Amino acid sequence: MLRLAVPNKGALSEGAQTILKEAGYRPRRDSKELVVVDPENSCELFFLRPKDIAVYVGEGTLDAGITGRDMLHDSGALVEEILPLGFGRSTFRFAAPPDGFASVADLKGRRIATAYAGLLEGYLAEQGVEARVIKLDGAVETAVRLGVADAVADVVETGTTLRNMGLEVFGEPIAHSEAVLIKRVDTEEDQGVRQLVRRLQGVLVARDYVMMDYDIRAERIEEAIALTPGMEGPTVSPLHREGWVAVRAMVPRKGHQQVMDQLWEIGAKAILVTAIYACRL
Numbered sequence: 001m002l003r004l005a006v007p008n009k010g011a012l013s014e015g016a017q018t019i020l021k022e023a024g025y026r027p028r029r030d031s032k033e034l035v036v037v038d039p040e041n042s043c044e045l046f047f048l049r050p051k052d053i054a055v056y057v058g059e060g061t062l063d064a065g066i067t068g069r070d071m072l073h074d075s076g077a078l079v080e081e082i083l084p085l086g087f088g089r090s091t092f093r094f095a096a097p098p099d100g101f102a103s104v105a106d107l108k109g110r111r112i113a114t115a116y117a118g119l120l121e122g123y124l125a126e127q128g129v130e131a132r133v134i135k136l137d138g139a140v141e142t143a144v145r146l147g148v149a150d151a152v153a154d155v156v157e158t159g160t161t162l163r164n165m166g167l168e169v170f171g172e173p174i175a176h177s178e179a180v181l182i183k184r185v186d187t188e189e190d191q192g193v194r195q196l197v198r199r200l201q202g203v204l205v206a207r208d209y210v211m212m213d214y215d216i217r218a219e220r221i222e223e224a225i226a227l228t229p230g231m232e233g234p235t236v237s238p239l240h241r242e243g244w245v246a247v248r249a250m251v252p253r254k255g256h257q258q259v260m261d262q263l264w265e266i267g268a269k270a271i272l273v274t275a276i277y278a279c280r281l
């Protein structure tokens with residue numbers, strides 16, 4: 001039985017539930033359901049607070065979990081990232097009122113509010129900067145206005161929250177984060193985790209690629225293959241028309257319109273693009 005931790009609320013919750021559903025796991029019926037038993041996939045899904053997930057997985061009570069890379073590093077738990085999941089992207093940055101600070105070195109001896117004390121303390125130690133870390137649970141942007149801190153270190157996605165509080169980012173980004181699949185460091189991946197990883201990789205590929213079909217004159221096939229090399233190589237089949245072939249290849253979704261333009265330029269016809277619903281490469 002695979003025991004998997006899933007964020008029960010917050011910024012990663014919807015993305016995690018969507019990717020697991022696309023990977024064939026049973027979705028929860030409503031947001032109050034904390035455990036979902038999925039016998040068809042020999043799996044139990046535990047819906048937990050995002051920050052607690054690394055702790056459960058690190059203690060070995062759960063086999064794997066979905067959390068943020070920043071939360072993984074913040075936790076100090078004995079866990080490692082096994083697959084980046086491509087959603088829940090954010091950066092972790094310093095911010096303060098305009099013209100306050102230029103770099104992390106300027107924070108020496110100052111007070112920095114954060115909800116990610118482990119991550120921040122690790123970074124300050126790495127940079128050799130001694131500062132006072134004020135540990136808060138959330139809404140840390142308010143701490144400067146209320147005089148509790150001189151600067152904050154917080155998650156920034158769009159930057160709206162900072163702007164609304166009259167703060168500006170400064171210094172290098174402390175960390176870049178996205179949702180990741182994690183497991184305990186010293187364990188072998190068992191059959192259930194390996195299957196989960198393969199299924200999630202399949203979903204990620206299905207999201208990132210499209211299937212492209214087109215017809216082209218046989219003498220231009222090498223140019224066409226250079227544009228659409230596919231995975232193992234494109235499928236090239238004869239057409240019921242002398243001197244023409246049909247080609248089928250997976251193409252990155254990003255830029256597929258440019259590829260269609262280039263194929264058209266070399267004489268391709270009937271260029272069709274379809275979404276990939278699921279795949280296992």
Ligand SMILES: Nc1ncnc2c1ncn2[C@@H]1O[C@H](COP(=O)(O)OP(=O)(O)OP(=O)(O)O)[C@@H](O)[C@H]1O
Pocket residue numbers: 009010011012050051067068069070071088089090137138155156157158177178
């Ligand atoms: N706009 C965003 N706001 C907050 N976190 C985001 C955002 N975009 C991505 N994330 C990521 O989501 C995770 C934080 O999730 P969440 O905000 O649900 O946790 P939390 O702050 O501990 O919970 P809560 O806000 O319910 O107290 C982090 O990994 C963070 O990098």
Ligand SMILES: O=P(O)(O)OC[C@H]1O[C@H](OP(=O)(O)OP(=O)(O)O)[C@H](O)[C@@H]1O
Pocket residue numbers: 011137138139140141154155156157158159160161162
């Ligand atoms: O750059 P933005 O798009 O504005 O997003 C970042 C903000 O969102 C998060 O807060 P959240 O909603 O999780 O509340 P919290 O601070 O109470 O955790 C994060 O802590 C920032 O405050």
Ligand SMILES: [Mg+2]
Pocket residue numbers: 010138
């Ligand atoms: Mg939050």
